[in-house]
Amino acid sequence: MADVAGLLRRFRVRSGLSQEALAEVSGLSVAAIRTLEGGRRRSPRPETITALTNALHLSDTEGRLLELAARRPLVADQNGVPRELPAAIADFTGRDRQLDELLRLLRDPYVVAPSIVVSAVSGMGGIGKTTLAVQAGRLAADEFPDGQLYVNLRGGTGQPLHPRDALGQLLRSLGVRPGGDTDDVQVLARRFRTALAGRRALIVLDDAAGVSQVEPLLPGAAGVAVVITSRQRLSVLPGVQHLDLGVLTEDEALRLLGAVVGPGLITGDRVAARKVVQHCGCLPLAIRIAGGQCRRTPAGLRDLAHRLADDRLAALTDVHRSLSLSLTALAASNGLDIAAAKAFPMLTLFEGDHFPHRAAAKVLNTSLATAETLLERLVDVNLLQTPAPRQYKFHDLVRDLGRSMAHAELTEPELSDLRLRELRCYLGMLWRYAELTSKLDPYQAFATPSWSADAAELSDHPRILTWLDAELQNLVRLIRAAVKGGDDEQLLAVQLALGMPHLAGRLLRFAEASEALTAVATSSIEMDVRYEQGLHYWTGHLRADLGFEAEGIEWLRSALTMARRINEPYQLAATLLDLNYCLVRVGQAAEATLLIEEAREPVIESGLEWLEVAADIAVGTLAGVAGELELQRQVFKRVVELLPTRYSPSVVIIHLYTIAQSFLDSGQSAEAAAVLADALARSREGKTVAIEADLLYELGRSFAAVTDWERAVQAFVDGAEVAAQFPAEQKEAGLLHQLGGALERLGKHLEAVEAWERALLLYERVADPKAAEVRGLLGGGS
Known part of the structure; x- marks a missing residue:
């Protein structure tokens, strides 16, 4: 435990105060400060501690540390009262909320429960359970004048202490000889409860293996409080107040690292410090071990960050040894626990920020019910986390441990088979949704x-869609990884990519599908020409949907060459119509008109009524370009009536968006606004939020076209708020760009500049050429 001298000196130096300056602001004498820092007075009065706490602006936790250090040592007193709590650590930081909650239970137990109070602190190895329990126990020690008992139950070692031995230790601490029938746990438990009757005592049962180990150790009368720490949640223990510990926040982790290596190092290089705590996964034990390896120089902190990045497993061997104890205990238990321990290395091979229950079942080659049982058992022992229903994730350091085991235990063909099972799981879900919702x-x-x-x-296709929506990022990650794999993985990457556009069309989110398709379409994978044509067609289609028409044209020209060779009516007609749309958007109406003529025959041959509607939209758009506005209005009126009978709700919205663009480009802003209002209503009804950014962008343009700047500003503001929720779509910059222009028209120059500066930042992140235009607006002041 840290002493007053060390703590006071550290806090004073951190505050930048000399001993004289501290004496002045605290109201104490310089001699008193020197006496305390010199260690000649170890237990100052409470009012002295309060004065120092206020003068040094200490946090609640730091003030408690100083108060705790000033107390006289807790040992067995002359009356034999046990004072067994381990020493508190000097660098205790963070956990303010949890510490307050635990102290509330210990200091006012009758508010919580009329009899004994039991608090179970659970969390993964190295999370700080024992540290918190001891800290709280020492701060609340005065509430328990009849003793503070401590037993290490060794639950995480694989050789837990038997309840009989734990009871013998507790009885001896209370001055009671275990007696004759020392092998009978029930007899010992009765003697223990009798010995505690009428006493006010605190018992810390550290590192419990499970409920069966703890139950005989619980007292039977009021006045006794028990704090249990365990790597698993003791959820079936009755009457327990549960306190689950997670990792520290990044700010708390930085404060802890500062307490270990010195706050000056953290202040001097916060980038390196942040990398260190991130590599440690904000796990207290890992931060303390890593900090202990750091040379006390800025270069030392940077070197530590590099070493952790290069080989975290080697740098934090003690952390992994601690974590592996949980697995060792699990593997030494019953059949279910052994199965969970066996599954653990395979599950850690999942990438991404989570993995779904269904994918786990496929990888483990077991039923959904069995997989859930195994997963929840790993959650129980805090080797696995569950951020959402039927979604799971590992702490980075736990995943490192599991992967090292997997690569040691499994052959490369076995690892490849696990990857293929995961890919097939996602392929099945993606194409089952298509099978149920498309002919x-x-x-x-x-x-x-x-x-x-x-x-x-x-x-149940809506449930499949919900699952796929949650797994979009995992889908992209899997496809990008599979492109670099063997032949079987590459084929699955192609099949997965071809399923992405249908999903994107239903969600009206295109960035993820575009990324996946581009990764496969630009690879050197050999494939069936139908697949290649589909990849090029959909890559072009989605790039155009994201506003990159020039890129879309290149991909669609390539797709058209292949479609003409395949000569399948649907693929040829769809490619011609999409290329027509892109060409019109970039002002190449003459070529677009020729493509419409070519598309007539395959549209009819396909027998697909919705393709005929798409062709009518192209005709209406070209009429607008040619200035034949009456024809444009007539064609679009008929199309708007037919859309709900030919397309799914999400595709109806996309086509309404296209029609509104055409009206705007031909100068018919009122017609555009009416169509956009219809599309927005449908989008909000169907909760397809992402597309609203595009609709509001065009609505803002329609208001701007008639100089209704107030309504234009509101549309652009609303659109930017939506776009910010979907950064991958890259729509926010364009909305802010237009917002700045509308604000400038209203004479709100400072607000316009702010919008343009935000737009410029976003444009520059993706090297968008429009950044140059915004720089010009900012430089010209208008």
């Missing part, structure tokens, strides 16, 4: 063997 099958995906085979039992 189109240009790639023979629904033939035998179906690409949806791994999800063939599912029929």
Whole structure:
């Protein structure tokens, strides 16, 4: 435990005060400060501690540390009262809320429960359970004049202390001889409860293996408080107040690192300090061990960050040894626990910020029910976290441990098989959704063997869509990784990428699908020409949806060459119509008109009514470009009536958006605004939020076209708020760009500059050429 001298000197130096300056602001004498820092007075009065705490502006936790250090040592007194709590650590920091909650239980137990108070502190190894329990116990020691008892139950070692031995230790601490029947746990438990009757005592049961180990150690009368720490949640223990510890926040982790290496190092290089705590996963034990390896120079902190980045497993061996104890205990237990321990290394191979229950079942090659049982058991022992229902994640350091085990235990063919199972799980879900919601099958995906085979039992397509929505980032990650894999993985990457556009169209979110398709389309994977044509077509389609029409044209020209060679009506017609749209958007109406002529025959041959509607939209758009506004209005009126009968709600919104663009480009802002209002209402009803950014952008343009700047500003503001929720779509910058222009028209120059500066920052992040235009606006002041 830290003494007053060391703590006071550290806090004073951190505050930049000399001994004389501290004496002045605290109201104490210089001699008193020197006496305390010299260690000649170890237990100052409470009012002295209060004065120093206020003068040094200490946090609540730091003030408690100073108060605790000033107390006289807790040992067994002359009356034999046990004072067994371990020494508190000097660098205790963070955990203010949890410490307050635990102290509330200990200092006012009758408010919480009329009889004994039991608090169970649970969390993964190295999270700080024992530290917190001891800290609280020492701060509340005065509430328990009849003793503070401590037993290390060794639950995380694989060789837990038997309740009989724990009871013997507790009885001896209370001055009671265990007696004759020392092997009978029930007899010992009765003697223990009798010995505690009428006493006010605190018992800390540290590192409990489970409920069966703890139950005989609980007292039977009021006046006794028990704090239990365990790597697993003791949820079936009755009447327990549970306190689950997670990792520190980044700010708390930085403060802890500062307490270990000195706050000056953290202040001098916060970038390196932040990297250190991030590599440590904000785990207290890891931070203390890493900090202990740091040379006390700025270069030392940077070197530590580099070493952790290069080989965290080697740098933090003691942390992994601590974490592995949980696994060792699990593997030494019953059949379920052994199965969970066996599954653990395989589960840590999942990438991303989470993995779903269904994918775990497929990788483990077991049923959903069995997989859930195993996963929840790993959650119980704090080796696994569950951030959302049926979603799971590992702490980075736990995942490191599991992966080192997996690569040691599994052969490369076995590891490859696990990757293929995960890919097939996602492929099944993606194409089962397509199978249930679309009749189109240009790639023979629904033939035998179906690409949806791994999800063939599912029929609730809204639930599948919800699952896929939550897994978008994992889908992209898997596809990008599979492109670099073996032949089987590469084929699955192609099949997954081809399923992404249908999902994107239903969610009206295009960035993730575009990224996945581009990764596959730009690879050197050899594939069926139908697949290659589909990849190029959808890559072009989605790039255009994201506003990159020039890129879209290049991909669609390539797709058109292949479609003409394949000569399948649907693929040819769809490619011609999409290329037509892009060409019109970039002002190449003459070529676009030729493509519409070519598209007429394959549209009719396809027999697909919705393709005929898409062709009508192209005709209406070209009429607008040619100035034939009446024809444009007539065609679009008919199309708007047909859309709900030909398309899904999400595709209706996309086509309404296209029609509104055409009206705007031909100078018919009122018509555009009416169509956009319809599309917005449909979007909000269907909760397809991401597309609202595009709709509000065009609505703002329609208001600007008639100089209704107030309404234009509101539309752009609303659109920017939506776009900020979906940064991957890269829509926010354009909205802020337009917002600045509308604000400038209203004479709100400072607000306009702020909007343009935000737009410029976003443009520059992705090297968008529009950044130059915004720089000009900012430089010119208008």
